[in-house]
Amino acid sequence: MARYIVNKNPDDNGTYVIHKKHECNHLPSPENQIKLGDYSSPANALFDARRTYDDKVFDSCKYCCPECHTE
Ligand SMILES: [Zn+2]
Numbered sequence: 001m002a003r004y005i006v007n008k009n010p011d012d013n014g015t016y017v018i019h020k021k022h023e024c025n026h027l028p029s030p031e032n033q034i035k036l037g038d039y040s041s042p043a044n045a046l047f048d049a050r051r052t053y054d055d056k057v058f059d060s061c062k063y064c065c066p067e068c069h070t071e
Helices: 042-052
Strands: 002-007 015-020 033-039 057-060
Touching: 002 042, 015 042, 033 042, 042 057
Parallel strands: 015 057
Antiparallel strands: 002 015, 002 033
């Protein structure tokens, strides 16, 4: 399991990027992190984020979750 957070601020494409909190060197600053929870894979974290915030577009960080990064 890994702990995931999402950047409170979207990127230039309007996408909200999720990160592994303890494995990424490209995290947003702490005040811009929204805690998602603990998941066994970034796919599960993305699934839950999309279900919770169904009006937002999510992607995973290309550094800490490259297997689910789509852009
Ligand atoms: Zn990351």
